[in-house]
Every structure is written in structure tokens, then in C-alpha cells.
Amino acid sequence: MAWWDRPLQELASEPCCGYRHGSSIAAEPTSMAAIALSSRSNWESARRAADWLASHQAADGSVAVREGASWPVWTTPLAVLAWQSLASHDKTLYRSNVERASRWILQARSESAPESGITGHDTRLTAWPWVVGTHAWVEPTAMAVLALKSCGYAKHARTREAVRLLVDRLLPEGGCNYGNTTVLGRMLRPHVQPTGLAVLALAGEPDAKGAIARSADYLSRNVSGETTAQSLAWALIGLTAHGRRPAEADQWLHDMSTRQSPFDGGQLRNAVLLLAAQENDCLLINLPRK
């Protein structure tokens, strides 16, 4: 029995899931469940998750964070990726949902600001915020870039500007945090999880100044068997997309699956670990290379 059989079984039995066991259904864990289940060709369970996302989609195309909520809708790109992950099984599925959601993503825009010198990044660039009406940050922007690339919008002006923004938010020594480089002249620290997601979204992009490679270097230096589940998974997915998967990756994931943690990571933990186990045959990893 492989280590992933148990989390796969758990995920397949509850593909519409919340952030914790027993909590209300939420778009992020359900989207990641759909992508992970699709990557394992468990189409029936993946469709249950994708169907829930479709039923949860608003008239304007957006998908809110959880059942019963109408905002925020930063989870819309994740729903797109979930629906797209089923396209390899049946190209006709969820086409209307994807079209409406991608249209929403393309019209949604973060707040920009004139250069002030307070922060180190280019505040004039726009991409995607966590909440409409606020500034752009790394993770929602990376999610939107991945979703747009999956829909064939890699060369769209919005995607190009978002890629510039992500590169601009990388720290000079590599890695990124939530999205600030310097504040009041002081350099901030990088973190593994956002860096994993950012380098995933930037895989295949030109890197003349080596900023993306330095961020992949940062991940390579800072991921290990001691890394916690979410950070480990996103680091491995990001590194794999750059062809730099660590040799110990499978052992780390195996150890993680057997590690007892009092922290309830819910089904989202299972989903991202399953995705990190994929060296190929995963929408997230294959996508940026196209």
C-alpha cells in the first residue's frame, strides 16, 4: 500500500470539504481536492467537488470563499483550475463556468497607488487582491496567473502585467513573502509557501536577471523533511515545475503522511500532499511549461 492511498481515500470520500474536519464547505479546499483527485484520475469524486464549485458560482462568474458567502472571491481562479483539471477527462465539462469565471478574473483589478517610497515594490502595477478594493498580493496574483494560463490567456496583457508584478515582489536574495519586499527601507523575510506558489506561476517565464532562479534556490535551501505540510507541498510543486524536484521529495512526503500532528489541516492538507507527490500528470505542474 502506497503512502498516498489513505489520503486519497479520505479525499475521495469527502471531496466537498472545509478547512477543518467538520467545518463548512469552502472553495479553496474543494478546488484543491478536485485538482488532486483529477491528477489521480478519480473522476467521479473530482466531479462532485467541481459540481459543488459550479453550484456555488455567482451570476457574475466569481466563486466566493465558502458556502453561504458572497465575498470575498479570491478563490475564483482556484475554481477555474479545478474545472480545468477535469478537461483532460472530458473537454466539454464546465466550459461555461470556466468562461464566466475567467471573464470575471480579467475584469477584476487590484488597487494601485503612486510611488511613495514607503514600500520597495512598484505600487503602480495592478494584478489581483485578496479582497476587491485593496492592493495586489503575491498569492492571489499567482493563483490568477495559473488560472489564466490554463485558459490560454498566457499572453494576455493582464497576465503579462501580473507576471511583472510577481517578479517585482521577489526579494533580491530570492524568495518572497505575502508581497512586500521592503517597508520603510527595511528588507523583509521570505517564506516557503508563498515562494512555492510564486515560482510555480513563474515557471517558463523569461528570467534574464535570475530573480526566479534565485527564488527556486531559496526553496531548495529551505525545504526539508522538517517543513510543515502546506509549505512542503507548495515548495515541491514549485520546484518540480522548474525541473528541480529534490531527490528526497518522495521520502519527505511519505514521512509527512505518517507524522502525527495535533494541527487539523483538514482535507486541504491531503489534497496538497497528493499534488506534491505528482512529478507529472498534474495540471498545476504541466501548465506553465506549455
Next chain:
Amino acid sequence: MNKPDPLDHVPDSSASEPRCGLKLTRRSVLLGGSLAAAGLAAYPVYREIVAPRAAAFLAKASGYDASLTRILHDGLIAAGLQVESLHGKSVLLKPNLVEPLRSAPHMTTNPAMVVAAAEVFRSWGARVTVGEGPGHVRDTEMALVEGGMLEPLSHEELEFIDLNYDDVVWRENRGRQSGLDGFFLPRAVAEADLIVSMPKLKTHHWMGVTASMKNLYGILPGVQYGWPKNVLHYAGIPETVFDINAAVPNTIAIVDAIECMEGDGPIMGTPRKLGLVIIGTNLPAVDATACRLMEVDARQVPYLGLAADRLGPISERRIEQRGENWRPLAQRFEIIDAPHLRDLRPA
């Protein structure tokens, strides 16, 4: 994008009406009523009498050792907490784990403080959980590991609620200082009988000081407000600190002021030993006391200016100091040289 302008938030010195759960005593009402009748000339006296009062307890603590349990036990009683009413009640301990890093323990609440508080509240029959919604990182398990919190919580069998991802309930904005209609509060926060704000005492590069009131930013879920909780920044940091505190009135404070942070806080500052614990049932009073210990003018901290006499007192005259005398213990904490922080030093 963080771009506060503290000068837009000048404290409203004319406001004297206590709000949000602060009660006037019968004596102060009677005195106030008769003085008010004496005419406007007596207004400053009237205001001084009817304005809310509170206590703040201060104890020395040399480190994060076993003596903390006794300090917190005695301090909570001395601060006026009605401990006999806690039996069977749910108590949520809220440490600060904004962006924990093993090599920067002065950034986040020490786990020993949380363990000691849990032991004390459990000894009074309360059901204790620990909750936090880290402001800068989505991997909360990583935050617990880096903050040294995961193992102690497991050892003490303390349930941890990830407030960034908990189910939410909507609460109307009763404070009305920001333009927000209301707040999504984690269910664990909305249902707790008592929330214990347990911040690390730090200087703050936007607000000057961060302690028990600002620590409550961490109760709002990242799923709804983002990482960082940028919705709050756009609505105004001082105003939203006020409104969040007004939304959750059932709070008390235990401040980890043992190993503190000065300079470029709340993340990049340097360690500063103060060796104190501050405890109180009124958060503005506790934070104002913390300011005095750092040689900061509490009135110039924008959210304290807003909270003054509305959520609680910040004037030294209206805060009864219990335990140690703060004056000989005060230290001049370094504050970064920025235009918006230059009025923070007492005249």
C-alpha cells in the same frame, strides 16, 4: 498596502461618554449629574469624575519559567477578574503569532505565557482553547512550529483554533470609527465567554506601539480579510483597531513584556528586555500603561487616542496601578525615526 496617516486620527479630546460595556457607577452618575447642573464652567471636573476608570496590574518576571503561573494567577485576581464566575466558561487565549521565526522569539508571544495562562484558567474551572490568525503567513502549522507553540499545545492537550480559517459569523460594527459595516468573526471568537489578548509588547513602525488592542487584528480571519488583512488597512488602522475592540467587549489582557521588541517592530525590530507582565480587564488601560513603560505618550498612539474614554481610560490619573510601580521600571524603547512617529515621546 500599508499607508496609514496617523495625523488624520487626532484623538477626540472632547469625547467623554463611555461606550461599549463600560459602566458608570451610581456614585459617579450622581456626582456627575449634580456637577453638570452647576454649569459648563464645571465641565472639566465633571469629565474627570464620570470618565471610566480601570486597573492595570504590573509584575516583574525574570524569564519564562515556572513562576509565571503564580504571577498570572495573582495578577488576574489583583486586576479585578471575577475568577469564581469562570467555572464552566469558555476562555480563548489569543497570542500574537504574526510571522513567527525561530531566530526571532522576541517577535511573538512566548509559549510559556500561554501554557501558564491555560493552567491558571483551567484551575478556575474554565474550558481553555488557544486561537490565532497569523497576519502574514497562510501556513498556520508553520507559524505554530516556528513560534515554538505546537509542541507545548500538544503536551498540554490544548486545542488550537486556526482563526484564519474557522467558520465565521457576522457582527455589526458597533464602534463605527471605520467605514466597515461589520466584521466576520470566527465562530470560536463569537462563542467564547472570555477572550484573553496575549500580545508581545513591541514598538510598531506605523502605530508606535502594539500591545493588547492591536493584537486583536489577529482574531479576524485571513480567508475574509487577506494576508495581510489589507481590508483593515484601507479602512484605517486606528479606526479598525477601535472597531474590532468594540466588537468583542468580553476581553482582558495579559501582556508578554518580558523579552520585548524595539525599533522596527512589529516584525523586524530588535530584542529589548523589560522583564514584566502587564495584566488588566480593560485593554486601553493596559496598553496605555505599556506605553508609559516604553516612554511613549499613549495619547499619540492613534488607536489609543481614539479609544480614550470611549473604550477605556488612558490617562494615568484614571488608571489604578496595582502590583509594581511603573515609574522606576520604565525604559526608553527605541522608535524608528519617521515623521509619523515623532510626536510619540512624552513632552
